[in-house]
Amino acid sequence: IPSIVWFRQDLRLSDQAAFAAAAAEGPVLAVYVLDDEIPGEWRIGGAQRWWLHHTLAALAESLADLGVPLVLRRGRAPDEIARIAEETGARRVHCLAHQEPWWREAEDALARSVDLVRHPGRLLAEQGIVRTGSGGPFRIFTPFWRALQLHMPPPPPEPAPTNVQGMVHPPRSDRLEEWHLLPTAPNWAEGFGHWTPGEAGARARLEAFADEVGDYDHARNLPSTDGTSSLSPHLHFGEVSPAAVWHALDGKAGAESYLREIGWRDFAANLIVQQPDYGTAHGRAKMDALAWRTGPEADAEFRAWTRGQTGYPIVDAGMRQLWHIGWMHNRVRMIAASFLVKHLLIDWRRGQHWFWDCLVDADYGNNAVNWQWIAGTGVDSSPFGRIMAPLVQSPKFDAGAYIRRWVPELAGLDDSSIHDPHGAGVAPAGYPEPLIAHRPARERALAAAAAARG
Ligand code: FAD
Numbered sequence: 535i536p537s538i539v540w541f542r543q544d545l546r547l548s549d550q551a552a553f554a555a556a557a558a559e560g561p562v563l564a565v566y567v568l569d570d571e572i573p574g575e576w577r578i579g580g581a582q583r584w585w586l587h588h589t590l591a592a593l594a595e596s597l598a599d600l601g602v603p604l605v606l607r608r609g610r611a612p613d614e615i616a617r618i619a620e621e622t623g624a625r626r627v628h629c630l631a632h633q634e635p636w637w638r639e640a641e642d643a644l645a646r647s648v649d650l651v652r653h654p655g656r657l658l659a660e661q662g663i664v665r666t667g668s669g670g671p672f673r674i675f676t677p678f679w680r681a682l683q684l685h686m687p688p689p690p691p692e693p694a695p696t697n698v699q700g701m702v703h704p705p706r707s708d709r710l711e712e713w714h715l716l717p718t719a720p721n722w723a724e725g726f727g728h729w730t731p732g733e734a735g736a737r738a739r740l741e742a743f744a745d746e747v748g749d750y751d752h753a754r755n756l757p758s759t760d761g762t763s764s765l766s767p768h769l770h771f772g773e774v775s776p777a778a779v780w781h782a783l784d785g786k787a788g789a790e791s792y793l794r795e796i797g798w799r800d801f802a803a804n805l806i807v808q809q810p811d812y813g814t815a816h817g818r819a820k821m822d823a824l825a826w827r828t829g830p831e832a833d834a835e836f837r838a839w840t841r842g843q844t845g846y847p848i849v850d851a852g853m854r855q856l857w858h859i860g861w862m863h864n865r866v867r868m869i870a871a872s873f874l875v876k877h878l879l880i881d882w883r884r885g886q887h888w889f890w891d892c893l894v895d896a897d898y899g900n901n902a903v904n905w906q907w908i909a910g911t912g913v914d915s916s917p918f919g920r921i922m923a924p925l926v927q928s929p930k931f932d933a934g935a936y937i938r939r940w941v942p943e944l945a946g947l948d949d950s951s952i953h954d955p956h957g958a959g960v961a962p963a964g965y966p967e968p969l970i971a972h973r974p975a976r977e978r979a980l981a982a983a984a985a986a987r988g
Pocket residue numbers: 754762763764765766767769770795796797798799802862863864865867868871889893895896897898900901902904905908
């Protein structure tokens with residue numbers, strides 16, 4: 535009798551408790567269901583479909599080496615898994631517990647029809663164990679992080695089981711190609727060659743970064759350098775466990791500030807468990823009264839933002855990097871997101887959806903928590919009136935080389951003029967005028983915030 539492993543955002547074989555538990559029981563059947571229904575507006579976006587194709591191909595190959603079939607199905611995941619369990623007479627279904635609201639509901643629904651075992655492994659600290667002194671969940675990062683560290687280190691990562699038996703006569707499977715996850719013409723994913731989806735790619739990235747982590751604290755804010763780990767899509771898809779990252783880096787000089795960032799990932803998961811609609815509803819209800827700009831002019835400006843045509847080089851560089859490689863540097867995500875919300879006074883949820891479709895690391899918790907933090911609408915964000923100045927941020931974080939790389943029409947400008955080519959009077963023909971100057975944008979945003987406060 536087979537045991538089923540239900541794979542989702544945990545696409546690895548090592549340190550994968552669900553896979554290990556199934557392997558210990560007898561023949562294993564691995565299943566992935568492409569579910570575009572129950573996540574609703576949070577169904578997997580365009581850039582992640584590209585990633586998903588490649589990571590599933592890699593997973594299927596690793597499983598095949600062990601003789602384990604990977605069955606691919608499309609539809610409502612809990613229904614499909616229950617159907618496969620019935621068809622095969624499976625003993626049990628194993629999965630890693632997820633924190634996205636639709637996945638938690640799907641797990642609950644499935645648990646009503648099959649014997650479902652939910653294992654930890656998506657987070658550093660098992661969901662729910664990081665608690666305040668009075669036993670409640672945290673809503674502020676710093677005390678959360680302090681409490682989380684009391685549970686660290688996480689258990690050491692387990693190697694993939696080697697003595698695995700695969701199910702001999704697996705049920706019907708879709709072919710991956712039938713899902714058409716890769717773009718056809720135009721092939722917007724040409725620049726994605728930068729990435730190697732899959733467990734081996736994740737491991738290689740982690741090993742390379744382990745040699746560089748000493749510079750992280752200094753380099754992480756400089757978009758012109760490769761100072762961050764680029765592990766975010768690998769972590770989102772679960773190609774490497776956060777515990778494996780912790781153990782690879784813990785104790786190395788300079789690793790503390792990096793591990794704290796991984797802690798943010800746990801914090802975001804902890805917040806969406808408390809407030810499952812955090813992707814749409816404000817953490818601070820009084821911000822509901824903010825009058826976002828709408829209408830044709832706002833729409834045109836939103837489009838200019840998505841295309842990297844705002845006239846602010848640092849914002850444009852970030853938005854074009856996002857389009858070309860499906861990822862944007864964290865410092866620039868903050869600047870570009872703040873520009874949309876405060877300078878253009880456009881609803882953060884529009885920007886969040888754009889990111890959702892374009893990011894290879896799009897993650898419900900991380901995306902919502904960071905957007906709400908920048909927008910001043912989150913449970914722990916600074917007030918809306920704190921407005922980032924892109925023209926100050928850009929030289930401060932030495933973004934010249936970054937802009938030259940992603941905004942080629944500005945490649946001929948030096949560091950004295952590239953951050954503000956219009957202000958310096960050297961903007962080449964074709965590079966747009968700023969959509970709005972900083973001062974009037976700031977005044978408009980402050981007035982909107984004051985009106986919202988009543
Ligand atoms: P590193 O600096 O190497 O960090 C290591 C890991 O820590 C990351 O891979 C990530 O898993 C985690 N991490 C780092 N910073 C944060 C953070 N601020 N919040 C939560 N986790 C963090 N990250 C996502 O993974 N998915 C998203 O959809 C996402 N949307 C964002 C939207 C906005 C507006 C902003 C400002 C940030 C967003 N981030 C998101 C957080 C952060 O920008 C990325 O995690 C980071 O840039 C990924 O690159 P890295 O792996 O090189 O990061």
